[in-house]
Amino acid sequence: MIIDIVMPIGHWSRHLTSALESIHNQPRNFRLAIMDASHDPRVKADIASVGLKPDIYRDGKDNGQADAIAKAWLSMDGDVVTWLNADDMLLPNVLRNVENLFLSDPETDVFYANSSISDDNGMIIGLHPEVQPHSDILLRSNIISQPSCFVRRTAMESVGGLNPELEFTMDWDLWVRLHNAGKSIKFVNEIWSNVTWEPATKTASFSRQRYREIFALIRRNSSFYVSAKSIFGFMQHHKSTYKDARISLSTPINKLVNFSILNLTATQQKSIELHFDNIDAAVKCNISGAEVEISEKSIRANFDRAIEPGESVQISVCADQKSSAKLMSTNWQK
Template identity: 30%
Template structure:
């Protein structure tokens, strides 16, 4: 990129930022229905953070790649599902993991003494999974309780309203086996509604460590890590109730562990009214501020955050539409 082109690009970005700032100061005009350009809309709501992208449609699991064959001596995977009053979704979550038929899996549901029939659902599973139902101090505590004393080579947690896509465990295990220098992996995600119908997709560009210091773009439900990461940086920080995954990710990145975005859809993120992401967003804003200050050494403004993540978001838009136009297949 030559200096003249870079200068024009920076000037254009500054103009866009000024337009965004103007819109933010005139929310009453926006609410009244003032039209915005498509570029400005992409800036404010990039595809990876736009959950409902099209009318609900059946989730066609056969459209995704089949499960790969598993290498000999498959590494042991430990997965934990923290749960509290999510019986209406928990069965689908459990099925999405158990149906993978991964030969060396430890799967545990840590329930916070739910009162919605979760315990009966878990009892009905017999000995096919490990589970406990007891009071805890929140999601972070439940995850740590679930992993306590468990020996494994690969770790992950899946929330009680999300789902793995078929073949994910075999694919991740094979990748880790073939890439011993990689410590943490994640992939593309599918958005589903409360009925399990597909409403959107997030296709991500390759990992960007700098952008990650400003915004957490890693889909937690698709993330797996080696045991050595957990042993080195420690368990989930139970002082966080919203951004605990970003805290863990940033600690791992600061410790020098290698991240890779895998070229595959790995899991589904469910959108519904009662989900924690929506109901505790105010807490999330505070926790995200804490993490940015810790990672960056200062408290960035919204304009600084946008400027820092703009290159990543631009690449994400390219990947999104390349997939949408069938130029990229996963």
């Protein structure tokens, strides 16, 4: 099974090297197309520094991100498709796990998981606040994190692929059409990617064009009243989420949650701290020999070896069903 990955690059990002390395370090069950519209020589320099050799590299102006991705997919023939932005990252071995899921469950068309969220300084500040198991809620809220979503090519092609006319909702629009077509969509309670949220990202912006695209998407499946109400709720949520991302990008922990957290720093680290608004949970770590310390508002795991830059660790947090604990942030310590 081959997974086709497209990386659209509209402008150079200082996170690009990390994004490229996260692909380069995956098992070689993928093909990569880089669609570079940046006209920035640093992009080619970063590709060369990582040692990554894309199967397709196109340098030049395009008609937008969706158009670039759609054209790249047309030039490829892998079994599964996805895309990764230049400031996001795949976690280690994700592509192998995704391949195994599709091979073991041939009736499923889409698999998606959660994403950790980091700020522009590489600090993990929580989990994606919208992600949840697949349901009709998708018709009024984008509950799928794009870099953690993988789609069978046959399913993508059967609903017409990405709409190149869209700028802000091209991913959500595709998920909704897959949903309405009755495709099998399954959520996996794992973390498959890391997303960088900063004011300049499209996710963090709320322009008039984004408002129009969101309203049009919801309106296709709901009444005018429901659509208007959803847009108002979206605006209020968006405002509170980005007012202070370090506080509001939190996920209630009321069951077993597996955190796969990358060392996004440039140096080796010996411990990690998870900060909560309150603690009534037990924690286990999959690193042999790790010692766990639990205090009123934090969990600290001390490892018996250094965690290398780019390496990930998994921490399982298990809380009582009535727990109201929320993960607020995580940080590495030497």
